[in-house]
Amino acid sequence: MSDAHDWQELIDRHLRGELSESEQERLAELLDSDAEARKDFVEQVQWDTRLAEVLRESRGSSREPNVDEEADAAFVERTVAIGKRTPTIRITNVLLAAAAVIIVALIASLYFQQANTRRPDRIAVQQPSVDLPIARISGLSGPLQWTGDGGRVTYDLIAGTELSGGTIEGLAPGSWFKLEFNDGSTATISGNSMLTFSDHGQKVLHLKQGNLSSNVKPQPAGKPMLIYTRSAMLEVLGTQFEVEAERSATTLNVSEGKVRVKRFSDGSAVDVPARHRLIAAADQDMLPRPVPHSVSHWKSELSLGPVRTQGKWTPGADTQEAKLGAVPYTTPQGLTIYTTGLSVSYGDKPPVTLQPASRLRVRGRIASPQKVYFGITVRQTNGAFAGRFQTIRPAGDLPSGQDFEVTLHLREFRLDPSLASLKQELPSAPFHLVVETIWCHTLDKQAGLEITEVELELIPPAEDELK
Amino acid sequence: MDESDQKRDRVLKAALDYRVELLAYARSLLGNYAAAEDAVQDAMLVVVKKFDQFQEGTSVLAWCRAIVRLEVLRVRQRHRRETSLSERLLDDAIDAAFAEFQTAQRHEAVQDWHEALEGCLRRVPDRGRKILQARFTDEFSYEQIGQQVGMTLEAVRKALFRLKKQVRQCVETTLGGAQ
Numbered sequence: 228m229s230d231a232h233d234w235q236e237l238i239d240r241h242l243r244g245e246l247s248e249s250e251q252e253r254l255a256e257l258l259d260s261d262a263e264a265r266k267d268f269v270e271q272v273q274w275d276t277r278l279a280e281v282l283r284e285s286r287g288s289s290r291e292p293n294v295d296e297e298a299d300a301a302f303v304e305r306t307v308a309i310g311k312r313t314p315t316i317r318i319t320n321v322l323l324a325a326a327a328v329i330i331v332a333l334i335a336s337l338y339f340q341q342a343n344t345r346r347p348d349r350i351a352v353q354q355p356s357v358d359l360p361i362a363r364i365s366g367l368s369g370p371l372q373w374t375g376d377g378g379r380v381t382y383d384l385i386a387g388t389e390l391s392g393g394t395i396e397g398l399a400p401g402s403w404f405k406l407e408f409n410d411g412s413t414a415t416i417s418g419n420s421m422l423t424f425s426d427h428g429q430k431v432l433h434l435k436q437g438n439l440s441s442n443v444k445p446q447p448a449g450k451p452m453l454i455y456t457r458s459a460m461l462e463v464l465g466t467q468f469e470v471e472a473e474r475s476a477t478t479l480n481v482s483e484g485k486v487r488v489k490r491f492s493d494g495s496a497v498d499v500p501a502r503h504r505l506i507a508a509a510d511q512d513m514l515p516r517p518v519p520h521s522v523s524h525w526k527s528e529l530s531l532g533p534v535r536t537q538g539k540w541t542p543g544a545d546t547q548e549a550k551l552g553a554v555p556y557t558t559p560q561g562l563t564i565y566t567t568g569l570s571v572s573y574g575d576k577p578p579v580t581l582q583p584a585s586r587l588r589v590r591g592r593i594a595s596p597q598k599v600y601f602g603i604t605v606r607q608t609n610g611a612f613a614g615r616f617q618t619i620r621p622a623g624d625l626p627s628g629q630d631f632e633v634t635l636h637l638r639e640f641r642l643d644p645s646l647a648s649l650k651q652e653l654p655s656a657p658f659h660l661v662v663e664t665i666w667c668h669t670l671d672k673q674a675g676l677e678i679t680e681v682e683l684e685l686i687p688p689a690e691d692e693l694k
Numbered sequence: 695m696d697e698s699d700q701k702r703d704r705v706l707k708a709a710l711d712y713r714v715e716l717l718a719y720a721r722s723l724l725g726n727y728a729a730a731e732d733a734v735q736d737a738m739l740v741v742v743k744k745f746d747q748f749q750e751g752t753s754v755l756a757w758c759r760a761i762v763r764l765e766v767l768r769v770r771q772r773h774r775r776e777t778s779l780s781e782r783l784l785d786d787a788i789d790a791a792f793a794e795f796q797t798a799q800r801h802e803a804v805q806d807w808h809e810a811l812e813g814c815l816r817r818v819p820d821r822g823r824k825i826l827q828a829r830f831t832d833e834f835s836y837e838q839i840g841q842q843v844g845m846t847l848e849a850v851r852k853a854l855f856r857l858k859k860q861v862r863q864c865v866e867t868t869l870g871g872a873q
Contacts, residue, residue, distance in 0.1 A: 232855050239854070243833050244725030251780040258787035265791035268722075273796075274862065276718035279727060279830040281811045445731075466728060483728040485772075500772045501729065654841050 234264075238271045283444075360389035361426040362408045366415075368615075368646050369402035370556065371395060386648070392425040397437065399556050400537050400568035400666045401604060401643070403612050412443045412452070415612050417604065418570075418664060419537065429453065438573075438663070440469040440610030451487075459507035462487040466501075469610025471573055476508035478574050480518055482609035488513070506575055519577040521608075521661065523585060527569055527681040535570035537666075538678070550591070553668060553676040566668035567678050578661045579683060581605065585637040588682045589667065592630050594675025596622040600668050601635055602643065605660035613660045614653040616640035630679075636686070698746065705745040708754040709738060714804070715755060715796060716762050722788050723766045727833060733765040740765070755798045763789070806869060814864035822857050829854055 237254055240246055246254065257264045364386050373381045375393040384404075395404050397420045405415040408426060416422050420437020424430070429450040432439070435457070443452050445465035454461040456472035466484025470477060479488060481499045489496040492509040499505045503515040529549040533540035536551055543549035553565035572578040581603070589601060602617035618639040625631040640657055642650065654660065662683065669676050709716075713734060720730035720737075740761050748757050770777065777785070799807075818826065821843065828834040828842055836850045845853065 232851075235855060235858070236851065239829075242721050242725060243727075243835075245835065246725075248778060248780045251778075251784045255780065255784040255787045258784075258791050262794075265787075266795045268788075268791050269718075269795040272722045273715060273718040275830075276714055276721055277807065277811060278826075278858070278861065280714060280717075281808065281815060282827055282830040285812070285815065465731075483726070484732060498772075501726075651844065652842060 234267075235271065238268060239275065242272065242275055360391050360409075362406045362424070363387060363389045364404070365407040365413065366405040366612075366649055366652070367403060368643075368649070370398040371402055371404055372398055394421065394423040396421045399564065399566065400664050401602070401615055403604075403615075405612065410444050410446075412441070412446075414439060414441045415610075417606070417612055418568075431455070434470060434472040436472050436474075438469070438471050440467075440606065440612070442467045442609075442611070456507075458491055458509070460489045460491070462489070467609050468499075469606075473574075476506055476511070476574070478504065478506050480504045480610060481515075504575070521578040521580040523580060523582055523683070523685050525571055525579040525662070525683045527678075529679065535573055536568065538567035548679045550677045550679045553673070555673065562670065564668050564670060565673055565676060566666060567676065568664050568666040569678075569681060570664050571662040571683070573663075578608070580608075580659055580661055581637055581657050581683075582685060583637065583656075583658050584686045585683060586686050587635040587637070587665065588632065588680075588684065589635070589678065590630065590632045590680040591667070591676065591678040593625050593627055593669075593677075595672075596625075596627045597669045597672060597674030597676070598622045599625060599674075599676065600666075600670070601633075602666050602668075603640065603657060604663045604666070605657045606663050608661060614646055614649075614657070615643040616657045617643050627674075701748075701750075702742070702745045705748050705754060706738075706741060709741045709758050711804070712755050712758055712798060713738075715798070716758055719759055719788075719792050719796070720762050720766055722792075723763070723785055724769060729769050730766075733762055733769045736768070737761045737765045753798075755796065756793070759792060759796070807865065810865045810868040811861070813868060814861050817864065818857065818861065822853070825850065825853055826857055826861075 237246070237250065240250075241254060258268060364384060366386055367384055371382070371384055373384055373390075373393060373395050375381065375391070390406070395406070395416065397404060397416055397418055400418050402419070403415070403417045405413060406424065407413050408430060412430070414422065414424065414432065416434075417438050417440075420439065421435040422437075422439060423433040423435070428447070430446070430452040432452065432454045433456075434454060439454070441452075441454075441463070443463045443465050446452055446463070452463040454463065454470060456470070456477040458472075458475055459477040461468075461470060461477075461479065463486050464484070466486060467482040468484075468486050469480045469482070471479075477488075479486060479499055481501055481503055483501050485498050485500045487496060487498050488505055488507050490507045490509075490513055495513050497505065497513045497515060499515040502518050504518045505513065505515045507513065528534075529536070529540070529551055530543050532542075533551070538551040538554050541547075541550050541552065551567045551569070553567045555563050555565050557563045587601065587603070593599065599620045600617050601620065602615055604615045605613045607613050618635050618641065620633060625633065637657060642653060642655065646653060665681055665683070667676060667678055716734050716737065717730055720733045721727060724730050724733065737758065741758060744761075748754065815823065815826070824843060825839055828839045834842065836847050836854075839845070839854075840847050840850045843850075
């Protein structure tokens, strides 16, 4: 590898915060001691930044600008008249933000002036059409239900379909759906989640329940993406985050940028910066806290109740442990899955990550011999869906009619075949990813599968070497 | 438009023209694109508020850079990030490098550069664009890119080096031919 390559790579990695302490020291020494290195450093950093700008713009610009953005851009050109050429969207954002005090009043007065002078028939013509696609499905898997603007319900969704707003619902723990808005912003739901979305010049999402991760491109000035849950409203200008909505609490994890959260119960608002977490609930402080370090060990606590579980929960008694029984779900294609699921990384709990030396220990019971699927749904640390991985135990492998304990090494887990079309985009193994849920199921027939305990642990090093 | 308004427009226009230079400076201090964007955006608001403190005849770029530096510190405080000794030494070295060598480009030259870059990127094959997008837009590590496109870590490093070199040569040839 040439010196030029090493030098460029050092700068490339420095710009993305990837240098170790010793590499930082080396870079500082080079810059301190060599004027040529300083000159080249500044030039490389500027070149890298220009390239990043153009690539980011090109990803977000593969569409026709919508009416509101065109109006905004034209308005800014008229009002501020800076520069000979059309400003980029990002510059427009900055301009609008910077000159907000001056132009907000003008925008408002122009808007009301127009609204008051429009004839009724013109108003109808100028309303945004509900049929215009605002986003397309960029990935999906598992059972999903789509309800369009007209209330039509569809189950047969395919990637690439353009949508004009509506409601998507994940019907099983393994459901996953990724939406890409026209500006390149993405929203992904996973598990039993329900999301309504629209974009009439401003993206408005309602997360009724479940988990949403999103990567939001810079939004038009004054029109941040809004996400409503039952307990809070999130205001997003452009960032990466993950949000979980429960009945009375909203948990937000911000990976990049910042998100403003307003709690409905008292109207209090707070900005949540990158790598921080906030739980918006009536009984908790509105205080962002650093996302806790990840852990590698996790154990279910079914005795405490059916918290974030899927299945029929039975409390423990003197002679039996608390358990979670598989419940049926029938897909629109007629396939019945008898499933149990446990959420792992959620709420104020530390993220649980998988290591190559991780193993899953499952205790339970099965009434009749049946093939059992054990799986995990994982996400990237920034909240993005990273796949489902599973391993199968053949019928008869687990003793029927009595308790079983099975140990599953992570190295045995393979990408769920139903995600084969996304193989190129998803990691090939679940290592170093965050565990969202652990699930077990049987297919077609009720085999009486019940789970009493699930534990994720690291194989002791000595034992691992023997494998 | 009175004198103060004229000064405000002049300073703001210059600051906006230097946005990429300021973003480059902020990135080199923060090591994160989104955080750098936040710092520059906040710095622009400071420019609007404090334009009257700018001393005519001095460098707008240097003045804006000083504002960005303060915003970078604020971003770090917001993220509650402690700065290590090696980071502080590197910050000082970077500051010195930018003060010494960062020069302001004419707005038209920047636009020509931008257009040439767009044209050259359109010529990059799909796989190459995917790699560049993964690194520059998604900020994926070499390893993650390798997993995404089915390449080894070493192959990703070489591909990125080659792609950046090709695009840069293309831009320079385009601009050289236009002159």
